[in-house]
Amino acid sequence: MSHHASTKERLPILDQFYATILADLPPIRSVIDIACGLNPLAIPWMPLESDTQYYACDIYGGMLSFLDAALALMPIKHSVQQCDILQACPTHQADLVLILKTLPCLEQVDKQAGYHLLHTLNARYLIVSFPVHSLGGHNKGMTTHYEEHFRELIRNDAWDVRRIEFPTELVFVVKKTAL
Numbered sequence: 283m284s285h286h287a288s289t290k291e292r293l294p295i296l297d298q299f300y301a302t303i304l305a306d307l308p309p310i311r312s313v314i315d316i317a318c319g320l321n322p323l324a325i326p327w328m329p330l331e332s333d334t335q336y337y338a339c340d341i342y343g344g345m346l347s348f349l350d351a352a353l354a355l356m357p358i359k360h361s362v363q364q365c366d367i368l369q370a371c372p373t374h375q376a377d378l379v380l381i382l383k384t385l386p387c388l389e390q391v392d393k394q395a396g397y398h399l400l401h402t403l404n405a406r407y408l409i410v411s412f413p414v415h416s417l418g419g420h421n422k423g424m425t426t427h428y429e430e431h432f433r434e435l436i437r438n439d440a441w442d443v444r445r446i447e448f449p450t451e452l453v454f455v456v457k458k459t460a461l
Contacts, residue, residue, distance in 0.1 A: 408456040
């Protein structure tokens with residue numbers, strides 16, 4: 283996990299990260315991990331039900347082949363799929379969708395990608411996160427910027443949102459109140 287920037291930043295807080303963000307959610311039996319990177323390797327730290335179906339998607343096929351082999355060694359049902367979520371995001375139903383540090387990257391290509399993704403995904407719960415500092419470690423007001431941006435994306439939605447800030451990541455736990 284230390285070979286991928288996002289998961290490497292999460293390693294020091296991994297023990298508390300998933301326990302904290304998933305603490306108040308009902309049992310999770312299906313997960314979609316959008317632009318997953320190496321995040322599925324953190325499944326052992328996620329408090330998931332034993333019969334959980336984990337669906338990982340990313341644009342990089344070689345990495346997905348590695349993840350498929352690694353996940354086969356874990357006691358979890360899984361599938362991996364190469365996908366360009368700017369063209370077509372998964373629309374199947376899931377209990378939870380992970381969108382970890384993904385929106386800023388997508389919105390560099392398409393300014394509407396974040397809004398479209400949040401409103402297209404078919405899940406009751408979303409975990410959306412943003413970096414709190416640059417890859418160089420600089421704090422550039424990113425926490426305030428991303429929080430304001432996220433709140434603007436969902437301003438017309440009656441969704442319940444819980445904000446959690448970690449040293450490396452700003453997280454929003456979203457309960458979509460209407461699907």
